[in-house]
Amino acid sequence: MADNKGASNDDLRRMMQIQYALFDEMTKNQLKAIKGIKLLIDPPKVEVGMTRSEEVFSKNRMRLLHYLPTTEVKYKTPLLFVYAVINRPYILDLQPDKSVVKKFVDAGFDVYMIDWGYPGIGDEHIGTTEYIEQYIGSAVKAIKERTGSKKISMLGYCIGGYFCTIYSAVHPESVANLMVMAAPLYFNIDHGLLHIWTKDKNFDPQKVVEVFGSAPADFLNGGFSMLDPMPNTIMKYYGLFQGLDNDEFVLNFLRMEKWIKDGIAIPGKFYAEFIKGGYQENQLFNGKLTIGDKLVNLTNIDMPVMIIVGASDHLVPMAATKPLYDRVSSKVKEILEYPTGHIGLSVSGKAHRDVWPKAVDWLAKNTLTQTGGPAKDAPARPKATRSKKR
Amino acid sequence: MTPNPKRPIKDPKAPKEATPPRPAEKDASDLNADFAKFTKDMYVRQLELFSQWNGLLSNNMPTQEESSVLSNIVMEHIKQSTGRFEEFMTQNAKPGPEIVENQRRLMLDFIDNYNQMLKEIMATGQFTSMVGQALSKSMEDQRNYEKARDQMAGQLGFPSKSDIRELHESIHFINKRLDEIERLVRKALREE
Numbered sequence: 001m002a003d004n005k006g007a008s009n010d011d012l013r014r015m016m017q018i019q020y021a022l023f024d025e026m027t028k029n030q031l032k033a034i035k036g037i038k039l040l041i042d043p044p045k046v047e048v049g050m051t052r053s054e055e056v057f058s059k060n061r062m063r064l065l066h067y068l069p070t071t072e073v074k075y076k077t078p079l080l081f082v083y084a085v086i087n088r089p090y091i092l093d094l095q096p097d098k099s100v101v102k103k104f105v106d107a108g109f110d111v112y113m114i115d116w117g118y119p120g121i122g123d124e125h126i127g128t129t130e131y132i133e134q135y136i137g138s139a140v141k142a143i144k145e146r147t148g149s150k151k152i153s154m155l156g157y158c159i160g161g162y163f164c165t166i167y168s169a170v171h172p173e174s175v176a177n178l179m180v181m182a183a184p185l186y187f188n189i190d191h192g193l194l195h196i197w198t199k200d201k202n203f204d205p206q207k208v209v210e211v212f213g214s215a216p217a218d219f220l221n222g223g224f225s226m227l228d229p230m231p232n233t234i235m236k237y238y239g240l241f242q243g244l245d246n247d248e249f250v251l252n253f254l255r256m257e258k259w260i261k262d263g264i265a266i267p268g269k270f271y272a273e274f275i276k277g278g279y280q281e282n283q284l285f286n287g288k289l290t291i292g293d294k295l296v297n298l299t300n301i302d303m304p305v306m307i308i309v310g311a312s313d314h315l316v317p318m319a320a321t322k323p324l325y326d327r328v329s330s331k332v333k334e335i336l337e338y339p340t341g342h343i344g345l346s347v348s349g350k351a352h353r354d355v356w357p358k359a360v361d362w363l364a365k366n367t368l369t370q371t372g373g374p375a376k377d378a379p380a381r382p383k384a385t386r387s388k389k390r
Numbered sequence: 391m392t393p394n395p396k397r398p399i400k401d402p403k404a405p406k407e408a409t410p411p412r413p414a415e416k417d418a419s420d421l422n423a424d425f426a427k428f429t430k431d432m433y434v435r436q437l438e439l440f441s442q443w444n445g446l447l448s449n450n451m452p453t454q455e456e457s458s459v460l461s462n463i464v465m466e467h468i469k470q471s472t473g474r475f476e477e478f479m480t481q482n483a484k485p486g487p488e489i490v491e492n493q494r495r496l497m498l499d500f501i502d503n504y505n506q507m508l509k510e511i512m513a514t515g516q517f518t519s520m521v522g523q524a525l526s527k528s529m530e531d532q533r534n535y536e537k538a539r540d541q542m543a544g545q546l547g548f549p550s551k552s553d554i555r556e557l558h559e560s561i562h563f564i565n566k567r568l569d570e571i572e573r574l575v576r577k578a579l580r581e582e
Contacts, residue, residue, distance in 0.1 A: 009421050012421060013421060013424065016424065016425065016428055020428055020431075020432070023432055023435075027435050027436075027439055030439055030442075030443075031439065031442065034442045034443065060565075121554065121555070121558060122558040122561065122562070124555065124558065124559075125558070125559055125562040125563075126562075130566075134566075134569060193509065193512055193513060196513050196518055197512075197518050197521065197522075200515075200518040200519060200521075200522045201522070202518075202519055202521075202522025202523050202525075202526060203518070203521075203522040203525065203526075204522075204526060207525070207526055207529040207530070207533075208525070208529060210529070210533060211529050211532045211533050211536065213555060226512065228505065228509070229505060229508045229509070229512075230501050230502075230504060230505035230508070231505065234501070235501060
């Protein structure tokens with residue numbers, strides 16, 4: 001070492017330092033990558049849906065959850081969240097600081113949520129009519145009986161918004177306020193990959209249903225991740241790599257991953273009806289959708305309506321939700337548009353800062369106007385009821 | 391020779407003092423020690439790294455067949471998309487030179503364009519038609535397989551998947567009928 005010719009010891013020492021720094025960086029990155037991969041292969045358990053609730057009614061696999069008040073109930077009209085039949089509803093209550101449910105509970109609303117459970121082989125025959133009349137219908141009835149309220153407010157997310165819109169059109173007498181967020185309602189649009197794929201004449205949903213009896217969760221998730229391929233695949237792991245040292249970020253990432261992987265199958269009958277009657281025939285807006293023997297007429301919707309949309313929603317473009325505004329006969333109606341995506345509406349910190357306080361205020365104001373003031377007594381609380389599981 | 395009184399006389403029997411190294415030699419010796427430490431440290435960390443990778447991969451390595459299928463898919467994908475990507479980048483390139491700030495930005499730009507290109511491809515009629523046909527064919531194959539499996543199950547005296555589905559269908563309609571009866575009874579009770 002000391003006999004090197006042409007390079008001084010200082011040069012050698014500097015080279016060694018550079019080499020060591022490079023090696024150090026490389027090692028650190030590799031150890032970080034290993035940590036990230038281990039985290040993905042065997043993720044630690046993360047808690048979701050932390051707002052306290054109790055099951056107050058159930059029908060087959062559907063459960064109706066009632067959130068325990070955290071403050072005095074200020075509004076007489078109960079609020080029912082109806083989530084989509086894809087993935088699980090705890091995305092609306094992912095973690096305390098990003099919980100849409102908690103926002104409403106903390107504001108003094110009496111909040112309920114429909115959890116569809118995990119549909120199985122016996123649920124293939126559940127179609128739109130069954131969802132509206134048998135399931136949502138019985139949940140609304142259970143809430144009315146528990147609270148003594150004649151009407152409820154509804155907040156529907158994604159396909160849950162589709163259900164709430166139909167329910168409100170078929171049973172306007174039961175709905176005090178309708179809020180829909182990122183709901184696929186109007187399908188006659190030529191952008192959005194889901195709209196393009198499902199319109200193709202070669203795509204026959206019935207064939208999927210004939211084989212699987214339902215639309216399997218993996219089949220659906222594969223399609224969803226391709227809607228924005230790089231961010232939904234490689235880039236999210238790149239993001240994880242960048243934020244591995246931030247525990248809060250990692251926990252948030254794991255909660256989202258848990259939710260994404262916690263997919264549920266869509267019952268075959270509804271899947272075929274939704275693709276054919278929705279994406280391919282736009283029946284809801286063409287006035288051709290029937291629930292049982294009733295034709296769904298959107299002009300029957302006369303209660304206050306709030307439409308919440310994400311400007312960069314790849315799954316349900318804004319153009320698939322906004323046309324509801326012009327079709328309802330409500331006097332009080334509002335569109336809340338925000339620059340975020342489909343899931344960002346419920347979990348992004350910015351949406352929780354800018355969107356949900358406005359939505360809570362809107363519902364509070366309308367509820368007070370309708371009921372003539374704040375609730376004096378907390379709503380009656382009969383014992384939890386449970387329908388027989390058949 | 392008269393001894394110089396200013397210079398101490400060395401006792402020839404006294405033990406020899408260690409000669410202090412010259413500055414250049416000391417530096418060389420430090421460098422050698424630094425290098426040894428550096429090499430050892432790198433070696434230890436490399437071992438640790440290898441052991442971590444080994445632990446990770448030994449439990450999660452794909453089989454040879456899986457690796458082959460996977461690499462074929464990846465290679466085919468790269469082959470198909472390279473030409474298209476080049477075309478896309480050429481068409482969408484901004485005129486004039488632009489200095490790229492750093493590698494990270496270049497990578498993000500590349501991925502952004504790649505993402506856009508994939509979305510454009512997936513929105514074409516050719517792609518949707520191809521996927522629709524492939525799905526249709528795959529479902530037909532799956533159905534034929536299920537038919538054969540059901541037949542075999544029937545021959546062995548086991549209920550087939552379609553038998554179970556039929557049973558569930560009957561239960562579903564009985565449930566619907568019960569709901570209807572319940573509704574009528576409630577209505578009749580209210581009218582009384």
